[in-house]
Amino acid sequence: MQLAYTTEEQAFREEVGSFIRDNLPADVRDKVLNGKTMGREDYLRWHRLLYERGWVAPHWPVEHGGAGWTAVQRHIFEDECAEAGAPPVIPFGTTMCGPVIIRFGNDWQKQYFLPKILSGEHVWCQGFSEPGSGSDLASLRTKAVREGDHYIVDGQKTWTTSAHFADWIFNLVRTDPAAKKQEGISFLLIDMKTPGITVRPIVTMDGSAEINEVFFDNVKVPAKNLVGEENKGWTYAKFLLGNERTGIARVGASKRELKKLKEIASNEREGGRPLAASPRFRDKIAALEVELMALEITNLRMIAAMRGGKGPGPESSILKLKGSDIQQRLAELVMEALGPYAMPFQREAMEAGWNEEPIGPDYAAFAAPHYFNNRKISIYGGSNEIQRNVIAKMMLGL
Amino acid sequence: MQLAYTTEEQAFREEVGSFIRDNLPADVRDKVLNGKTMGREDYLRWHRLLYERGWVAPHWPVEHGGAGWTAVQRHIFEDECAEAGAPPVIPFGTTMCGPVIIRFGNDWQKQYFLPKILSGEHVWCQGFSEPGSGSDLASLRTKAVREGDHYIVDGQKTWTTSAHFADWIFNLVRTDPAAKKQEGISFLLIDMKTPGITVRPIVTMDGSAEINEVFFDNVKVPAKNLVGEENKGWTYAKFLLGNERTGIARVGASKRELKKLKEIASNEREGGRPLAASPRFRDKIAALEVELMALEITNLRMIAAMRGGKGPGPESSILKLKGSDIQQRLAELVMEALGPYAMPFQREAMEAGWNEEPIGPDYAAFAAPHYFNNRKISIYGGSNEIQRNVIAKMMLGL
């Protein structure tokens, strides 16, 4: 039993660190570290650099462009990237749709889509949630009717992150309305430029517009874009949802935010002294740091358990629960640290290129919006209530 | 809108205060304030004094010996008694069984039992819970079979507070095993000296023995001890449980305990200074004091609402939830304040008459046992989970 990295792991870590130092564009890093609005091109610049290095989808099988890393290497990579302020790779292609195509797609799909996912030519988004189906995903109603060698798709998806700049969407559609709800669903790949698709941004309460509604009105989709078999889409969706959850704890990003919180609390003053020196505020930061330390080890333990070839199980719900709580509380403490200066709403200060004098300290503009935006973390990707259901039912047999 | 007492209310308060000062036996008060073991006679001495004053069951109709008080007067009385360290009146006769007899009993029962409840000649206990029926009270199985002018009772009750010194028990028994579970239950009054009754104490984890199992083996009970109609007992039990819940918040007792906590925290030392001056511990006391202030007002608001003649509704679940949380946290903080000196187990120091040198300060012996014992508060009388169910279903219609 030892927590120190092996010599090889340490060397790998240094390799990753130096790659980031040498390549991460300074303006992208600045946006990530300061929570500014990220556009398609911000993500893609980093994506292409990773692609050139062969690190953009390290978890894929080597023959499809993966890196053949161990779970520990993946963790090191993700941790280093997050702490250094590299943007995440948009997960919809590399982490979600790609593995489904690799596992269940036909040869044409593999040859056509996988290279474009890797290179960044195709940015993907995910068409799962619908207005009527939140936690109860299988109740979806967007339908696809086969006509000759096409499907005609009608319906609506929602909460679709990145749809406003995505090239493709992978969609769950109902192909057999008569079947039981899980059994009439298919998995369809749709070009976002197809006529009949409308994207409407959803503004969230923090004022940002990262998510969208996507409307499908008589959208004609070639039948060759069906993944696997018709009406088996639920199986592929479950594979996708159960896959790749080691990053779910978001430990690296939280470590970065903790560091920022400490800087802010040292800079803010209370009665002439740093807020970080006030026993009350200091205790809150410390309590959160302890939780994060524990989560990091819990995450590592689960990664280590995967080395034996076991996939991530319901245990990843533990990581999601604690991870989301920590992220939310970090944003909460940053906002608290600002005191009255959390109040000014400076939406424009969150856009790149804005260089007027900020109201209050330069980190003020992001504080409250981040807190509001982060409330989503315990809602999306399976709400915290769903995660507890998973633990109770799948781990504990209740 | 005003929170100050009226002149009449203030005069009443002073009357109560001076009665307590003049009459409450010092040794009983000492036992209450210091959490020592209370015996039957400790309760009864105070009971008899209240009886002589006409205050032992103030909420009863005046013709049966009640005091004709307003809800505010009752609150003042309870609050003054609790803060001053008077023991509670054992509620099983005055608050539980008495009102049921008054409402549903026959003339003989009223004439025989009510005066003896008032005078303290009969101490009562409650035969509701059974080993198989906790929150699901109506699933009880103790049966009573009619034979001539008697019932023959067989079965077992549990968690029976005061059974070891009670004279009578009011029992829910199943008289029609074929009926639906709520419909075959009767309400039977049983003399604890009847042959076939065995009382076995249940020692709780703090080492005390306040509760008991009560076994009924072929116990012969006169049919005249049946309250109301056979198989209607569930109605009477619901009346009993829904009745008389203004004291449920236990504000007076918590104010007394808060005072004690502050004294202890001022006496204990950390780094040579009073623990109460440590920002961390001070904050915890303060946060709890705020909750208690709020609960006191919430309690008063509900009492005021009852003045219009409305009985206590599901709102009393709010009082139970917050009240139990506050009581438990008070005991928790007292234990924390003791530091290592919460560890010595000095059961004998909790008995009256013990006068050896205590280990640690003289308040140490009670700290951890009280904390352990107080865990019951969120379990008995409808667990906190049941209280939340009540709010959700009866107040909110969920």
Next chain:
Amino acid sequence: MDFDFSEEQRLLDETVRRLVKDEYDIVKRKSYIAAPEGFSRKLWARYAELGLLGLPFAESEGGFGGSAVETMIVMESFGRGLVVEPYLAAIVLGAGLVSLAGSAAQKRAILPQVASGKRLLAFAHGERQSRYALADVETTASREGGGWVLDGRKGVVLNGDSADTLIVSARSAGTSRERRGITMFLVDTKAKGVGIRGYPTVDGLRAAEVTLESVRVAGDAVLGEPDGAYPVIEHAVDRALAALCAEAVGIMETLNAVTLDYLKTRKQFGVPIGAFQALQHRMADMVVEHEQAKSMAMLAALSADLTDVAERRRVISAAKVQIGKSGRFVGQQSIQLHGGIGMTEEYLAGHYFKRLTMIEQSFGDTDHHLNRFAEVTLPAG
């Protein structure tokens, strides 16, 4: 002891409830916010007609002589509807300070204009370094001839960009953070040297950064006793805190109502989500928190003008602590129970949540007031 409103109070309550119900929903509110000043002048005039703007000061001063209970009644309804007009800034604080500290002449000149809606006041007090400490004033006031010169910066001045007159606090004596030595001045926002940068706040209201560069005011611009403004400021802010507590209680009431409604109507897995016990229990706890908060808001209103300052501090700070904790729970959980829809700008819950959140950070957050409370109840040593 009673919790009933008087007949006049009941009438006021009904009037304000009806007004807010008629004039406020999430769409109308957006249109009010879109106005240059960030609120509806038309509604402001209605409030004046109804006597609301003269509520908290005496009839002899041109007002209606209401107590903090009347303010509570107004603010609770304003919370229910998420009203954006500057009642807190201009009336509770601004007019409150004039009423508490002003000379007869000042009151005569200002308060009737306030009551009629013709003049807006704002309280320019907080500074970048002061956080929540009311005595932390570094803006300076120096005597010059019979008048004064003011220099400094004031931050997050509520509705500072729409005010006609600012009440500016400045240090006329003593050292930074000393209670003694603070003086208040009435300053015309158009006076030379006054710079105002207005902006929206995250909760849909408005505030401003104010700069004072050699601003010259006459001797009669002093509001209250020179060097002795601190007790008045503390009193006015305690009233503002009581008002904020009432507003927060109104917000919680609405949030609980819409969340309960959502639990009953939103279906998942074939049943209303309110059938799930974990959500039922959460909702029950939200109700408990609202009741506790409401109790303390009432107590705060009844204590906002106590002559026993220590007791006033104790109660007001306790109320703010309770409202902060209850509000955080109710706000966060109302969003959580709504799921995705609760996150969106077009749904009402998020707006209530944001305002509730900012109330917690107004005039001292939960930590600040827990400390202020403890200083009374558990004096150190």
Next chain:
Amino acid sequence: MDFDFSEEQRLLDETVRRLVKDEYDIVKRKSYIAAPEGFSRKLWARYAELGLLGLPFAESEGGFGGSAVETMIVMESFGRGLVVEPYLAAIVLGAGLVSLAGSAAQKRAILPQVASGKRLLAFAHGERQSRYALADVETTASREGGGWVLDGRKGVVLNGDSADTLIVSARSAGTSRERRGITMFLVDTKAKGVGIRGYPTVDGLRAAEVTLESVRVAGDAVLGEPDGAYPVIEHAVDRALAALCAEAVGIMETLNAVTLDYLKTRKQFGVPIGAFQALQHRMADMVVEHEQAKSMAMLAALSADLTDVAERRRVISAAKVQIGKSGRFVGQQSIQLHGGIGMTEEYLAGHYFKRLTMIEQSFGDTDHHLNRFAEVTLPAG
């Protein structure tokens, strides 16, 4: 990076698990507690046979050279079974101090006897006023000839009533609460002037109040460097804290297991109570807390002998904070989910809950360690 045990560690784990499983249940435990010393001498001899009593010190000292990881393995199983033998007091602390600070002669004289189970040690350090501050020592040591005279009182000395030898800390220089100036002494419990008042603790263990009245010891009774005991004491206590964390994790494992079992078997309203979502979610949170606690207990074991003292402090205190919070939640909720039966003396859950509660108050509670942690991670100023 790996979390696997070595082959020897796996064997140790299996051995101790089996031993505890065979020799401990709630009835047997009661019989061990009923013995005069409050534990089973027979089991103590078994531990000696199995090498457990020599585990934490070097083979050259008569031990088996185990690290804090081996101690963790033992203590976690001891937690699972709620073992009452004085492993923490006599081995982790007592033998640990001798091994860390003793001279070659002292080690030779004492450690083999400890390993064989023939000699019991106890650490008489805390005092009435000291709470959790390790430097708060008022018991005095004065030189007299070549020896020393000890005077003072020690409180809540774990297993002090069964020890053959006490390790007594005393102030030989400096002022109260100063780190410098503390010296440790080996004191025979039968020495003249030593008074021992033993008693049970609320968690079923034993402790003692110790009085020292002009206790004379020879010069070679000094353990470690005169005046310089503090760093050694802190190190030994950090090891004890890591051991306590492991014990707590074992306790939580058992509590979660019996609670889950109860949820599955106890029926109310015609279904197992584990069918109620509110209880399912509670149980899920208990599992999460146990996992987080287990992570930190592992990290503590791997850090208990770090040469970087600040880093050791940081990790050990973080672990104690996590175990304190997780343990309180798991303990309280396990009783709550059991309902009435959980309150009774004859059911096992209450005993586990009581020990878990007292672990939180041992060698610094959550507040104490949160502060110690923050002193490293957020140094004041």
